[in-house]
Amino acid sequence: MAVLVTGGGGYIGTHVCVELLNHGYDIVVVDNFSNSSVEGINRVKTITGKTFKIYQTDLLHKRKLIDIFEQNSINSVIHLAGYKSVGESTEKPIKYYANNIISTINICEIMKKFDVKKIVFSSSATVYAPSNNHQPISENFPLGATNPYGRTKLIIEHFLSDLSQSDSDWSIGILRYFNPVGAHSSGLIGEDPKGVPNNLVPYLARVAIGKLPVLSIFGNDYPTMDGTGVRDYIHVVDLAQGHVYALQKVESTTGIDRYNLGTGKGYSVLEMVHSYEKASGRKIPYEIAPRRKGDVAICYADPSKARNELGWVAKIGLKEMCQDSWNWQQNNPNGYEGDHPSPLNALKR
Numbered sequence: 001m002a003v004l005v006t007g008g009g010g011y012i013g014t015h016v017c018v019e020l021l022n023h024g025y026d027i028v029v030v031d032n033f034s035n036s037s038v039e040g041i042n043r044v045k046t047i048t049g050k051t052f053k054i055y056q057t058d059l060l061h062k063r064k065l066i067d068i069f070e071q072n073s074i075n076s077v078i079h080l081a082g083y084k085s086v087g088e089s090t091e092k093p094i095k096y097y098a099n100n101i102i103s104t105i106n107i108c109e110i111m112k113k114f115d116v117k118k119i120v121f122s123s124s125a126t127v128y129a130p131s132n133n134h135q136p137i138s139e140n141f142p143l144g145a146t147n148p149y150g151r152t153k154l155i156i157e158h159f160l161s162d163l164s165q166s167d168s169d170w171s172i173g174i175l176r177y178f179n180p181v182g183a184h185s186s187g188l189i190g191e192d193p194k195g196v197p198n199n200l201v202p203y204l205a206r207v208a209i210g211k212l213p214v215l216s217i218f219g220n221d222y223p224t225m226d227g228t229g230v231r232d233y234i235h236v237v238d239l240a241q242g243h244v245y246a247l248q249k250v251e252s253t254t255g256i257d258r259y260n261l262g263t264g265k266g267y268s269v270l271e272m273v274h275s276y277e278k279a280s281g282r283k284i285p286y287e288i289a290p291r292r293k294g295d296v297a298i299c300y301a302d303p304s305k306a307r308n309e310l311g312w313v314a315k316i317g318l319k320e321m322c323q324d325s326w327n328w329q330q331n332n333p334n335g336y337e338g339d340h341p342s343p344l345n346a347l348k349r
Contacts, residue, residue, distance in 0.1 A: 003077070003247065004027075004029075004069075004072075006059060007031055007036070007079075009029065009037060009040050010035065011190070015240035017052075020247075021048040021052070026052065029041060032081075037336035039336040041054055059081055059106055059107055062109070066110055066113070077107060079107060083095065083099050085149065085198055086150070086198065096148045108159075117170045119160075120172075120173045120243055121160060121175065124176060124177050126147065126153060127176060129142040129146075135266075136232075137299065173258075174256070174259070176258060176259065177261050180234055180235075180236045180239050181234070181236065182237065185324055187327040190236075191236075191328070205276075208276060208326065216288075216289040218292045222291075222298075228268045231300065232267075233318065234261060234314050235320065238316050239314075242259075245310040260306060262301025264300065264303045264304075275319065275322045279319070
């Protein structure tokens, strides 16, 4: 029996695959590689010394999904696939609603057809309503996504809740990510955004290595320790391990539940800059830009529910987050494409 990992070639997906394989699971990966790389999957095999089936297809193609279920003994799904850029979602809402929602409906429809009713869904802290006054954010915090990407996640959460209510055999775990950063300690897999990064840490990495000239900090007049926004950053390996713990819960229960995956601690943008400077040994130039519409001063998780019910705790600190990110960036200055050291050599570093 195997776990089907949708979007297994992506930043989160490759790390989830490593943790699943290290915990003894058999996996099957499906990814259309529109925003990821087959090289990432190859490196998962190098890290773990294990092999598995990979299908390059889109979740919008139901016939191909049926083939995958017919060809493999799948007993659960970790659903990571989906478009994830907040900025792009505001420019192309049709693309985001069509892909993220329909692909989830398709995978659940095929799961039901094959009587596979255990799923862990990759959601986001963007489903929560913005607030500066109530921190940390627990799972019962008011919901209210403010962009199309976040709304697709929230709609899918409602859909999964309706699915669970319609059939008590379903077991569903919803994971609300805060801000994943870092990379595998081998330097083999990490975040490889296409074009200019949308998130802080990969942007810092590209400034540090000289691919971007300067970091823009959006606002320095927030009511925080240094005036810059505070967010909850979680190491991607901790996040990936959270999926294993959630899957174990899903395998042994029925019903639906939601869990924050975060550290429970916030770091300001300037704290991140200074920590990355220490990790890289390089000065990171920055400039202050106007606040972005919709940004809040502080946002960090209350992860106690995941600790109490899943037995999961984020263990990796800020220093290691930045060191592992920089290690990945140095080993792979052009990401998975172009010039990079061989996987075996990178593993020995």
